[in-house]
Amino acid sequence: xxxxxFFTALFVVLAVSVLGFRGSVSTKPPLxxxxxxxxxxxxxxxxxxxxxxxxxxxxxxxxxxxxxxDLREDDQLYRGKNSDGxxxxxxxxxxxVDAKLLARGQERYTIYCQPCHGAVGDGNGITKQYxxxxxxxxxxxxxxxxxxxxxxxxxxNGSVLNKNMLPYADKLVPEDRWAVVAYVxxxxxxxxxxxxxxxxxxKPELGLK
Amino acid sequence: xxxxFPKSANxxxxxxxxxxxxxxxxxxxxxxxxxxxxxxxxxxTPVQPVPFSHALHNGQLGIDCRYCHSFEExxxxxxxxxxxxxxxxxxxxKTDSPLLAPVRASYASGDPVPWIQVHILPDYVYFNHSIHxxxxxxxxxxxxxxxxxxxxxxxxxxxxxxxxxxxxxPAAHIRPHDQITNLDWQRPTDPVEVKKIEGYVHDWNVKxxxxxxxxxx
Numbered sequence: 001x002x003x004x005x006f007f008t009a010l011f012v013v014l015a016v017s018v019l020g021f022r023g024s025v026s027t028k029p030p031l032x033x034x035x036x037x038x039x040x041x042x043x044x045x046x047x048x049x050x051x052x053x054x055x056x057x058x059x060x061x062x063x064x065x066x067x068x069x070d071l072r073e074d075d076q077l078y079r080g081k082n083s084d085g086x087x088x089x090x091x092x093x094x095x096x097v098d099a100k101l102l103a104r105g106q107e108r109y110t111i112y113c114q115p116c117h118g119a120v121g122d123g124n125g126i127t128k129q130y131x132x133x134x135x136x137x138x139x140x141x142x143x144x145x146x147x148x149x150x151x152x153x154x155x156x157n158g159s160v161l162n163k164n165m166l167p168y169a170d171k172l173v174p175e176d177r178w179a180v181v182a183y184v185x186x187x188x189x190x191x192x193x194x195x196x197x198x199x200x201x202x203k204p205e206l207g208l209k
Numbered sequence: 210x211x212x213x214f215p216k217s218a219n220x221x222x223x224x225x226x227x228x229x230x231x232x233x234x235x236x237x238x239x240x241x242x243x244x245x246x247x248x249x250x251x252x253x254t255p256v257q258p259v260p261f262s263h264a265l266h267n268g269q270l271g272i273d274c275r276y277c278h279s280f281e282e283x284x285x286x287x288x289x290x291x292x293x294x295x296x297x298x299x300x301x302x303k304t305d306s307p308l309l310a311p312v313r314a315s316y317a318s319g320d321p322v323p324w325i326q327v328h329i330l331p332d333y334v335y336f337n338h339s340i341h342x343x344x345x346x347x348x349x350x351x352x353x354x355x356x357x358x359x360x361x362x363x364x365x366x367x368x369x370x371x372x373x374x375x376x377x378x379p380a381a382h383i384r385p386h387d388q389i390t391n392l393d394w395q396r397p398t399d400p401v402e403v404k405k406i407e408g409y410v411h412d413w414n415v416k417x418x419x420x421x422x423x424x425x426x
Contacts, residue, residue: 001224001228004228005228005231008231008232008235012235015239019243019248022242022247022248022251022252023247023248023251023252024252025252025254025362026252026253026254027254027255027256028253029253029255030246030249030250030253030329031249032249033244036331036333037331037332037333038331038332038333039331039332040332040333042332044286044332045284045286045288046286046288046289046321054320055320056321110273111273111275111276112276115270115271115272115276115298116298126270126271126272127270127298127302130270130298130302131301131302131303132298132301132302134301164300164301165297166293166296166297166300167293168297170279170291170293171276171279171294
């Protein structure tokens with residue numbers, strides 16, 4: 001009987017040394033002993049499909065297709081242009097510019113723009129340290145004069161002068177793009193600040209009279 | 210008969226019964242330990258076509274999760290980024306790195322980079338990313354500290370028990386909306402703050418389903 005226990009113990013040691021412990025790193029896909037209905041005959045987003053020539057389950061829209069409610073007739077809101085083809089100055093009529101829009105713009109700006117353009121829009125984002133040297137400041141003469149529509153167009157289609165900035169239309173819906181435009185305007189205004197902008201009651205804190 | 214069976218054989222039936230109990234104990238301990246996702250799935254760290262480091266891009270550079278996984282707030286499915294997302298920076302940074310060749314090829318051809326999915330739920334589970342984010346559940350609750358991972362691996366078991374732990378007690382996992390993608394966020398210890406955070410469950414009308422059809426629909 002002693003031998004039986006001895007060999008059982010050996011077997012346990014062997015099994016543990018082969019199977020390892022929980023949480024150990026493995027590059028092999030998880031073993032499925034009982035697959036049940038884990039893999040069903042349905043497509044999930046970004047999945048593969050052997051049926052289509054390009055191997056994707058996600059199908060691109062055929063050219064010219066417009067989804068319901070997605071006609072985007074409002075040129076001002078969706079293209080930043082007036083009906084006569086000139087850039088929108090200020091904001092489209094369909095939007096209310098309020099603190100809510102600015103807050104949304106700040107949040108979206110922090111996610112999508114700050115890595116390159118920097119937290120204050122001076123072009124000193126984190127990517128500058130890694131070789132993206134050409135990011136300009138929003139507060140230079142040319143960019144201060146840009147109309148809202150042109151900034152909107154840059155976010156939608158990427159930069160016009162050089163192609164350094166790629167389009168962000170897939171990440172920001174038009175309303176969010178306008179929110180970012182509003183926040184960029186706020187950053188530009190902040191860069192233009194003077195002593196006269198400081199409220200009188202806060203002047204002593206800055207050592208001003 | 211005493212020639213065939215020595216006297217010690219009298220104890221044998223009892224010894225065999227005891228041994229079977231020991232064997233049964235070992236078997237159930239083994240099944241308990243090994244036959245669950247905690248063993249089979251946790252630690253699954255596939256080799257990706259591009260050695261993308263979340264520790265560098267998110268942890269060190271501070272790029273928000275949503276910069277790449279841009280639909281996770283709107284969609285039930287948190288998308289793997291397009292290769293244009295990589296090229297937003299890598300058209301100017303490390304433009305000739307051989308490690309990035311699959312991304313450049315994908316950007317030029319339009320075919321996706323063959324990333325390998327790490328967190329795989331069974332097809333009979335319905336999971337919606339956007340509602341979890343909207344109700345103040347951070348990425349870290351299910352994905353672990355992605356911001357410290359050089360190579361992403363599965364950190365949590367993602368079993369039904371794991372889901373239910375949180376669905377039964379959302380107050381222990383909820384956090385302010387602006388800290389959703391801050392994976393290093395610590396729950397405050399100050400009781401007033403804790404009460405406020407646990408109050409979000411009421412304020413945001415968080416009612417995680419515990420019925421079968423909540424997730425198996």
